[in-house]
Amino acid sequence: MATRTQERRLAFLATALPPIAWVVVFFLAPLAIVWAYSFGQNVSLTEVDISGTFANYARALQPLYLGIFAKSIFVAGLTTLLCLIVGFPVALAIVFASERWRPWMLLLIMLPFWTNLLIRTYALIAVLRTEGYVNFTLEWLWNQGSWLMTLVGLQPLGDFTPLQLLYNNFAVVGGLVYVHLPFMVLPLYAALDRLDKSLIEASLDLGAGHLRTLFSIVVPLALPGIISGIIITFVPALGAYLTPDLLGGPDSQMIANVIERQFKRANDWPFGAALSFLLMYATFAAIALRAYFSRGKPAPGHGV
Amino acid sequence: MATRRAPLEYNRMWQIRAWLFAVFFFLYAPLVALIVFSFNDSKRITVWRGFTFRYYEKLFNNDSLLLAFANSLTIAFMATLISLVIGALAAVLLWRYRFTGRTAVEGTFMLPLVVPEICMGVAMLLFFTRVLPWPNYLVWPLNLGSIIIAHVSFCFPFVALVVGARLASFNKEQEEAARDLGANDWQAFRDVLLPHLRPALIAGALLAFTLSLDDFVITFFTSGPDTVTFPVKVYSMLRFSVTPEVNAASTMLILLTIVLMALMMVLQSRAQKKAGG
Numbered sequence: 001m002a003t004r005t006q007e008r009r010l011a012f013l014a015t016a017l018p019p020i021a022w023v024v025v026f027f028l029a030p031l032a033i034v035w036a037y038s039f040g041q042n043v044s045l046t047e048v049d050i051s052g053t054f055a056n057y058a059r060a061l062q063p064l065y066l067g068i069f070a071k072s073i074f075v076a077g078l079t080t081l082l083c084l085i086v087g088f089p090v091a092l093a094i095v096f097a098s099e100r101w102r103p104w105m106l107l108l109i110m111l112p113f114w115t116n117l118l119i120r121t122y123a124l125i126a127v128l129r130t131e132g133y134v135n136f137t138l139e140w141l142w143n144q145g146s147w148l149m150t151l152v153g154l155q156p157l158g159d160f161t162p163l164q165l166l167y168n169n170f171a172v173v174g175g176l177v178y179v180h181l182p183f184m185v186l187p188l189y190a191a192l193d194r195l196d197k198s199l200i201e202a203s204l205d206l207g208a209g210h211l212r213t214l215f216s217i218v219v220p221l222a223l224p225g226i227i228s229g230i231i232i233t234f235v236p237a238l239g240a241y242l243t244p245d246l247l248g249g250p251d252s253q254m255i256a257n258v259i260e261r262q263f264k265r266a267n268d269w270p271f272g273a274a275l276s277f278l279l280m281y282a283t284f285a286a287i288a289l290r291a292y293f294s295r296g297k298p299a300p301g302h303g304v
Numbered sequence: 305m306a307t308r309r310a311p312l313e314y315n316r317m318w319q320i321r322a323w324l325f326a327v328f329f330f331l332y333a334p335l336v337a338l339i340v341f342s343f344n345d346s347k348r349i350t351v352w353r354g355f356t357f358r359y360y361e362k363l364f365n366n367d368s369l370l371l372a373f374a375n376s377l378t379i380a381f382m383a384t385l386i387s388l389v390i391g392a393l394a395a396v397l398l399w400r401y402r403f404t405g406r407t408a409v410e411g412t413f414m415l416p417l418v419v420p421e422i423c424m425g426v427a428m429l430l431f432f433t434r435v436l437p438w439p440n441y442l443v444w445p446l447n448l449g450s451i452i453i454a455h456v457s458f459c460f461p462f463v464a465l466v467v468g469a470r471l472a473s474f475n476k477e478q479e480e481a482a483r484d485l486g487a488n489d490w491q492a493f494r495d496v497l498l499p500h501l502r503p504a505l506i507a508g509a510l511l512a513f514t515l516s517l518d519d520f521v522i523t524f525f526t527s528g529p530d531t532v533t534f535p536v537k538v539y540s541m542l543r544f545s546v547t548p549e550v551n552a553a554s555t556m557l558i559l560l561t562i563v564l565m566a567l568m569m570v571l572q573s574r575a576q577k578k579a580g581g
């Protein structure tokens with residue numbers, strides 16, 4: 001019956017058209033415009049001529065901007081490494097937690113993840129300010145120490161000078177770790193949870209210590225998951241805007257802050273567009289790497 | 305020794321316990337401090353001077369902050385509705401039909417998940433200033449249209465993921481049975497598939513709502529002077545000063561997040577019980 005196939009066709013179109021149209025008009029088209037702009041130049045304050053020039057990319061390769069790119073990659077890499085070191089024992093603990101505790105521990109990891117990023121960053125500012133809680137605690141300790149010194153007949157320590165914990169690279173990396181830790185813990189948990197626990201027991205039974213078991217059994221077997229966690233953490237950290245903006249100083253801007261400046265204060269949209277696309281290419285490269293590692297054979301065993 | 309630790313009970317190692325405690329302290333201490341000091345009766349936010357609701361009162365008399373909050377909720381609500389439709393259709397499309405270019409379409413649907421926020425924000429800024437200038441003289445809430453569109457673009461893939469996972473467990477024979485009994489495509493969809501998808505639709509909706517409510521960067525690029533959302537407002541407030549009022553506003557939003565998460569967990573466990581029983 002012709003009407004039946006017609007109806008089928010209609011159903012297909014009704015399913016396919018809305019999402020495809022949306023993604024083309026409200027996602028691909030905006031990105032395509034950015035891409036086109038990256039080959040353009042400012043002709044007046046509001047007009048941009050898309051002339052096909054590569055000047056914006058050439059400018060992005062100048063040492064100043066290459067340096068910011070390198071710095072962003074370094075900061076995101078350091079953040080990822082710290083998240084891995086901090087998060088691995090946490091993931092391990094969740095995997096081996098009892099049935100009763102596991103969902104609660106996962107919830108505790110995920111709750112900050114769902115809390116507004118801006119609010120978490122603001123909470124950090126309140127903690128790290130010169131009149132913040134950390135400096136407050138340090139001052140108290142300092143005064144106690146000073147009092148102890150006078151008690152044993154030594155000179156007091158003098159006045160406490162608060163540490164400058166905000167508006168520097170230290171604050172940016174700390175803030176990024178604070179914000180991105182769940183990104184690392186969740187994939188690590190998923191990877192470790194799939195491990196065959198009897199292999200760990202066998203290793204321990206055969207006399208290997210906990211550390212040796214960790215590095216020659218657990219890590220190689222969970223490697224695809226670890227790489228996944230590394231990339232899932234690295235990608236958003238590389239494009240971070242808010243954390244370096246609010247916690248960083250003048251010398252700790254990352255690539256996203258430079259992009260924002262081109263679009264707001266500097267008003268150089270074509271250059272900002274070129275930088276945006278360079279950031280996107282870097283992101284895609286990282287994701288391709290992840291696909292490559294997760295596709296490959298299971299991680300090579302260690303001396304098996 | 306009374307109780308010996310079994311080899312795999314890492315949680316009973318004091319090193320692991322201390323580490324866990326330190327990590328959770330690191331994660332929660334700033335948030336707890338933020339909440340506690342929203343009740344502090346002092347202009348300075350580090351010294352405790354007694355309990356007060358003063359800053360909440362101030363909050364509820366701050367019209368621009370309330371408008372921003374209303375804007376955020378409206379945007380989240382509308383973006384969730386549209387994301388649900390678009391995301392569910394995207395998931396059904398990929399699940400039911402085999403067509404040329406399917407892989408490309410699937411990849412494109414998932415692209416918003418990986419594009420950096422700043423690039424997406426910039427793209428939306430360009431789009432809504434140069435291609436589709438959104439008239440900002442429209443009456444509320446129509447003036448929020450551009451932000452809603454931007455939010456749908458990054459929320460719908462999450463809905464599609466959740467719905468897609470649920471579709472995998474759907475027994476296609478049920479739908480065929482409905483057809484054999486005389487239902488047309490639309491009826492089979494409405495009366496068989498949709499009820500099966502309900503838990504995923506609810507989970508997806510809560511996810512989209514939270515994501516939309518949380519977004520700062522993309523909104524920052526699409527919002528105008530009259531269409532400030534809550535995170536954008538808080539951002540401009542804390543550029544000037546760190547006040548207990550910001551603490552109070554943040555506490556309200558944290559509370560809302562916790563309520564949403566609790567709702568999500570209750571619904572999920574209920575769905576699991578249903579599936580089990």
